[in-house]
Amino acid sequence: MKSFYGTELPNPLMLGTAQYPSPAILEQAFRQSGAGVATVSLRREGAGGGGQAFWQMIRDLDVHILPNTAGCHTVKEAVTTAHMAREVFGTPWIKLELIGHTDSLQPDVFQLVEAARILTEDGFQVFPYTTEDLIVGEHLLEAGCEVLMPWGAPIGSGRGLTNEYALRAMRAEFPEVPLVVDAGIGLPSHAAHAMELGYDAVLLNTAVARAGDPVLMARAMAQAVVAGRLAHEAGPIEARDMAEASTPVIGKAFL
Amino acid sequence: MKIVLNGTPREVRAANLAELLAECGFSGKVATAVNEDFVPAALRAGHGLSEGDRIEVLAPMQGG
Numbered sequence: 001m002k003s004f005y006g007t008e009l010p011n012p013l014m015l016g017t018a019q020y021p022s023p024a025i026l027e028q029a030f031r032q033s034g035a036g037v038a039t040v041s042l043r044r045e046g047a048g049g050g051g052q053a054f055w056q057m058i059r060d061l062d063v064h065i066l067p068n069t070a071g072c073h074t075v076k077e078a079v080t081t082a083h084m085a086r087e088v089f090g091t092p093w094i095k096l097e098l099i100g101h102t103d104s105l106q107p108d109v110f111q112l113v114e115a116a117r118i119l120t121e122d123g124f125q126v127f128p129y130t131t132e133d134l135i136v137g138e139h140l141l142e143a144g145c146e147v148l149m150p151w152g153a154p155i156g157s158g159r160g161l162t163n164e165y166a167l168r169a170m171r172a173e174f175p176e177v178p179l180v181v182d183a184g185i186g187l188p189s190h191a192a193h194a195m196e197l198g199y200d201a202v203l204l205n206t207a208v209a210r211a212g213d214p215v216l217m218a219r220a221m222a223q224a225v226v227a228g229r230l231a232h233e234a235g236p237i238e239a240r241d242m243a244e245a246s247t248p249v250i251g252k253a254f255l
Numbered sequence: 256m257k258i259v260l261n262g263t264p265r266e267v268r269a270a271n272l273a274e275l276l277a278e279c280g281f282s283g284k285v286a287t288a289v290n291e292d293f294v295p296a297a298l299r300a301g302h303g304l305s306e307g308d309r310i311e312v313l314a315p316m317q318g319g
Contacts, residue, residue, distance in 0.1 A: 014318075016319030017317045017318060017319075018316060018317035018318055018319045019317070020317075026317075031293045032257065037301070039318050039319055040315055040316065040318045041315075041316050041317065041318025042286060042314065042315065042316060043313060043314065043316035044261040044262070044311065044312065044313060044314075045261070045281060045285050045312050045313060045314035049280075049281070049282065049283060049314070050314075051283070051284070051285070051313075051314025051316055051317075052282075052283035052284060052314065054315055054316060054317065055283070055284055055314070058315065068318045068319070069319070070318055070319065076291070077291075080288060080291065080292065080293050083286075083291055083295075084286035084287075084288060084313055085286070085294040087286050087293075087296060088284050088285070088296035088314070088315060089315070155319070156319075163300060173285045179261075205319035206319065213315070217265040
């Protein structure tokens with residue numbers, strides 16, 4: 001298993017912390033998932049100090065914290081948010097999101113590369129939320145990223161891997177780089193699919209948090225990523241157009 | 256002095272950022288920015304406030 005900036009993860013699941021019906025269900029779902037990474041964000045603190053209770057609960061999970069720059073639309077905004085996150089969460093990890101399109105939440109890859117370079121030079125370990133574009137991937141690596149996180153589909157859409165061809169090409173192009181499918185996962189089969197392609201991890205949130213039973217779905221996702229990884233390591237057969245009998249023809253009785 | 260705190264205009268007595276956090280009751284893990292620039296915790300006491308400053312006080316929150 002590849003490491004992420006030198007950190008080995010207990011399993012290939014990274015789980016978001018937003019949109020759960022309650023903090024208790026979030027906590028239970030996390031424990032059932034076995035995920036070793038929790039994504040978090042920074043938002044305006046209210047007078048009641050609600051952020052502090054959340055932070056205590058996340059700390060108690062004893063997982064790696066991956067703060068995001070969700071909602072940022074400019075390099076300046078993302079870089080400033082990253083600095084604030086580093087101070088609050090005490091980690092150089094940053095899930096760099098630079099949103100370029102309001103409806104699809106497609107990353108603005110031009111600004112993404114620029115922000116990744118600035119942050120890497122400042123000591124951050126950047127997890128860039130990107131598209132499946134190979135050239136953008138190359139530029140992100142040149143900028144200092146040691147992980148790439150292409151989307152499977154738009155955030156929260158649950159559509160699965162909409163461009164398998166490109167994700168497969170990305171895996172082939174960057175065999176040594178830890179790759180994470182981030183966003184678009186809706187079902188355990190989608191998560192398994194990413195792992196079957198040889199991806200190193202899957203990052204998801206909505207599929208678990210908005211499920212009818214988030215705790216049960218967390219368990220399903222945990223098993224799916226492990227199954228997908230085992231399948232990849234086992235060497236899947238190639239798909240064929242025509243049938244090929246699995247039962248031997250030789251020895252069949254002449255009746 | 257009138258400032259804008261987390262998007263809401265406020266009248267405050269604080270002369271610097273550290274005093275502002277205390278005056279407005281913030282405690283625990285927060286990060287601060289003034290006029291869109293990050294101000295590290297160690298520099299808050301030395302960061303004087305001016306009329307009309309836009310201050311952001313952010314805390315850990317759920318995220319995907």
